[in-house]
Amino acid sequence: xxxxxxADPPVQPAAEPEATGIGRRSGVIxxxxxxxxxxxxxDRNFLISTGVLVLLLVASFGVQFxxxxxxxxxxxxISSSAGxxxxxxxxxxxxxxxxxxxxxxxQYATDSDAVHAVRQKKAAAALVRRNDAWTLVGLSSKNDTxxxxxxxxxxxxxxxxxxxxxGVDLGxxxxxxxxxxxxxxxxxxxxxxxxxxxxTVFGLLFYLAVLVFGAAIAxxxxxxxxxxxxxxxxxxxxxxxxxxxxxxxxxxLAMAQLVLVVALGLLGLSITGHAGQLxxxxxxxxxxxxxxxxxxxxxxxxxxxxxxxxxxxxIQSTSPPMxxxxxxxxxxxxxxxxxTLKVASYIPLLSTIAMPTRLVSGDASWPQALxxxxxAVLAAAGIVRLAERMYRNSLMQTHRRMHIRxxxxxxxx
Amino acid sequence: xxxxxxxxxxxxxxxxxxRAVDALSLQVNAGEIxxxxxxxxxxxxxxxxxxxxxxxxxxxDITWRGAPATEQxxxxxxxxxxxxxxYPKQPxxxxxxxxxxxxxxxxxxxxxxxxQLLERFGLTCRAGDKVESLSLGNQQRVxxxxxxxxxxxxxxxxxxxxxxxxxxxxxxxxxxxxxAARGVGVLFSSHQLELVQSVCDxxxxxxxxxxxxxxxxxxxxxRGRTRYKLSVGAPLDWLDSSSRVQVCALEGHSAILTLSDAxxxxxxxxxxxxxxxxYELSEVxxxxxxxxxxxxx
Numbered sequence: 213x214x215x216x217x218x219a220d221p222p223v224q225p226a227a228e229p230e231a232t233g234i235g236r237r238s239g240v241i242x243x244x245x246x247x248x249x250x251x252x253x254x255d256r257n258f259l260i261s262t263g264v265l266v267l268l269l270v271a272s273f274g275v276q277f278x279x280x281x282x283x284x285x286x287x288x289x290i291s292s293s294a295g296x297x298x299x300x301x302x303x304x305x306x307x308x309x310x311x312x313x314x315x316x317x318x319q320y321a322t323d324s325d326a327v328h329a330v331r332q333k334k335a336a337a338a339l340v341r342r343n344d345a346w347t348l349v350g351l352s353s354k355n356d357t358x359x360x361x362x363x364x365x366x367x368x369x370x371x372x373x374x375x376x377x378x379g380v381d382l383g384x385x386x387x388x389x390x391x392x393x394x395x396x397x398x399x400x401x402x403x404x405x406x407x408x409x410x411x412t413v414f415g416l417l418f419y420l421a422v423l424v425f426g427a428a429i430a431x432x433x434x435x436x437x438x439x440x441x442x443x444x445x446x447x448x449x450x451x452x453x454x455x456x457x458x459x460x461x462x463x464x465l466a467m468a469q470l471v472l473v474v475a476l477g478l479l480g481l482s483i484t485g486h487a488g489q490l491x492x493x494x495x496x497x498x499x500x501x502x503x504x505x506x507x508x509x510x511x512x513x514x515x516x517x518x519x520x521x522x523x524x525x526x527i528q529s530t531s532p533p534m535x536x537x538x539x540x541x542x543x544x545x546x547x548x549x550x551x552t553l554k555v556a557s558y559i560p561l562l563s564t565i566a567m568p569t570r571l572v573s574g575d576a577s578w579p580q581a582l583x584x585x586x587x588a589v590l591a592a593a594g595i596v597r598l599a600e601r602m603y604r605n606s607l608m609q610t611h612r613r614m615h616i617r618x619x620x621x622x623x624x625x
Numbered sequence: 626x627x628x629x630x631x632x633x634x635x636x637x638x639x640x641x642x643x644r645a646v647d648a649l650s651l652q653v654n655a656g657e658i659x660x661x662x663x664x665x666x667x668x669x670x671x672x673x674x675x676x677x678x679x680x681x682x683x684x685x686d687i688t689w690r691g692a693p694a695t696e697q698x699x700x701x702x703x704x705x706x707x708x709x710x711x712y713p714k715q716p717x718x719x720x721x722x723x724x725x726x727x728x729x730x731x732x733x734x735x736x737x738x739x740x741q742l743l744e745r746f747g748l749t750c751r752a753g754d755k756v757e758s759l760s761l762g763n764q765q766r767v768x769x770x771x772x773x774x775x776x777x778x779x780x781x782x783x784x785x786x787x788x789x790x791x792x793x794x795x796x797x798x799x800x801x802x803x804x805a806a807r808g809v810g811v812l813f814s815s816h817q818l819e820l821v822q823s824v825c826d827x828x829x830x831x832x833x834x835x836x837x838x839x840x841x842x843x844x845x846x847x848r849g850r851t852r853y854k855l856s857v858g859a860p861l862d863w864l865d866s867s868s869r870v871q872v873c874a875l876e877g878h879s880a881i882l883t884l885s886d887a888x889x890x891x892x893x894x895x896x897x898x899x900x901x902x903x904y905e906l907s908e909v910x911x912x913x914x915x916x917x918x919x920x921x922x
Contacts, residue, residue, distance in 0.1 A: 243726055243727060244727075435712075439710055440708040440709060441711060441712055443679055443708070444706060444710045447704045448700060448704075448724070448728050449700075449727055
């Protein structure tokens with residue numbers, strides 16, 4: 213070490229502490245949070261896992277997009293203008309019924325050319341006239357779109373032709389022959405399905421976020437403990453601010469990742485033409501709120517898991533209670549129904565997934581959601597306090613692995 | 626009256642039934658380097674941790690310039706814990722900036738201070754490297770840089786010299802002196818007694834959680850009765866313990882003794898000269914190690 217005297221002025225007693233109270237406190241918390249985020253953004257594992265997640269999402273939508281594009285166009289090989297208008301008529305009828313199908317006529321010179329096109333898989337079926345009647349020729353199986361839309365349409369067109377030839381007024385003949393079929397609650401089934409899907413999607417997002425970020429928080433806490441940095445940190449700032457800063461940093465990152473995934477998901481849904489399912493996301497707002505509350509509480513508990521350990525390797529033995537808890541939140545959230553779901557939607561942590569699921573299915577109203585959120589906030593506050601105590605008690609115990617009992621009881625090392 | 630910065634009053638800390646620090650009262654003055662010595666488990670680290678607020682006392686209190694040491698005040702203390710603490714996987718510079726900011730510097734001040742310290746320690750070219758890639762000596766330099774980055778008014782250093790090579794010890798010594806010259810109070814612990822003697826202005830010896838000696842090295846060496854060494858050219862059979870002279874050890878032509886009054890040294894010398902040549906009559910200054918063994922026993 214080379215040392216020369218510096219020109220530092222003599223120390224003057226600081227007249228007044230520079231900043232006090234809330235400003236200083238939030239400054240320290242922000243500083244710790246920013247540090248946490250900065251470290252995480254430099255962490256190769258985190259960047260790679262986020263990249264893989266995004267790639268998986270993009271790829272899954274890409275595959276869906278490809279499949280829908282491919283399956284939605286049904287090519288019919290035709291050899292006459294009558295065939296062309298018959299196909300167009302069928303398409304028009306489907307559109308009139310509010311169904312978007314793409315029946316595409318492909319013109320060929322002769323009937324055998326049209327059938328040949330089917331053999332070469334250029335068309336799903338060939339529409340030709342044989343013995344004065346429409347005939348459809350397919351390859352190995354009957355195409356659903358054709359069976360549902362083209363066949364009845366051709367049938368109606370033929371009936372109309374026959375009626376005209378027989379001098380029958382088809383309009384009078386068919387009056388009041390189609391029974392009306394109305395639904396009492398047309399959205400019920402869709403909501404049921406939608407809420408199941410949204411519960412699974414929300415649940416999975418929450419589960420992954422809590423596991424990935426939770427483990428990262430525990431890791432970051434134990435590293436500071438293992439490297440003894442914690443003593444310097446604890447001498448400079450209150451342990452509570454250290455904990456809150458860490459949780460804040462992780463929460464910001466988790467939310468950023470969540471927003472990225474949800475945005476990609478929405479984009480994907482609209483590109484693949486499932487925009488109708490966007491209704492699913494009406495519960496997303498509530499989900500984000502519950503996600504925040506649940507994540508903060510669980511993140512604190514993960515910090516405790518880290519502080520109980522003395523080395524990274526110990527985390528494996530201190531984390532099982534957390535893993536089980538997170539898995540229960542996930543499974544109950546996506547599997548529960550009826551009364552169980554209702555009860556779960558008011559139990560802190562469980563409500564993270566259960567309440568948004570009920571909101572999507574229309575089973576719960578927003579005042580109920582508000583009550584549930586309030587309960588969750590109160591519980592989270594309690595958990596944070598308890599976690600802070602355990603964190604403080606075990607943080608300076610750098611020589612031995614702590615048990616939960618010790619951390620609760622221990623009067624600060 | 627020295628300008629007292631830090632003082633502890635009856636500071637006590639128990640771990641269960643064990644009392645690690647027992648009613649300890651000490652003070653550190655401005656510009657003073659205080660050595661804190663004691664065996665393992667004497668309570669040095671526990672005391673330093675309480676001063677830094679990392680550990681809360683079971684009893685007693687800590688004051689700064691006469692007022693209770695608050696969390697705000699403590700942020701002006703630089704701290705080097707016994708077990709070194711740095712983030713091994715983070716770059717040197719960003720880490721120092723982070724510690725500086727935690728201690729109250731703003732971003733710009735922290736960056737400037739970190740840059741200056743790295744330059745001073747010859748580590749500018751390693752600013753972007755991860756701490757774990759540095760040699761142990763360089764990691765130690767970064768550690769002390771983290772302690773002084775916010776221009777603290779008090780330095781609490783737990784074993785700052787352990788693991789340092791002789792050149793690094795010299796460098797650490799001049800760093801401490803330089804800070805003391807600026808009016809910073811320094812309290813450091815060490816096992817290396819000779820080193821402590823050469824560096825510090827005052828010594829506090831701790832044993833079983835209590836202060837057993839507190840003073841400048843010279844004061845400690847002269848505590849109790851001064852012992853004299855008498856060395857002569859003829860047998861010392863004439864020398865007997867009396868009310869004025871107490872013989873501690875006698876061997877051939879030399880003796881270690883104490884006097885009831887320092888002025889009796891003249892009489893003793895005259896008496897010795899009467900019996901033959903006198904080669905030496907001098908004060909025996911005990912080494913710190915001897916004092917330490919004596920007080921800590």
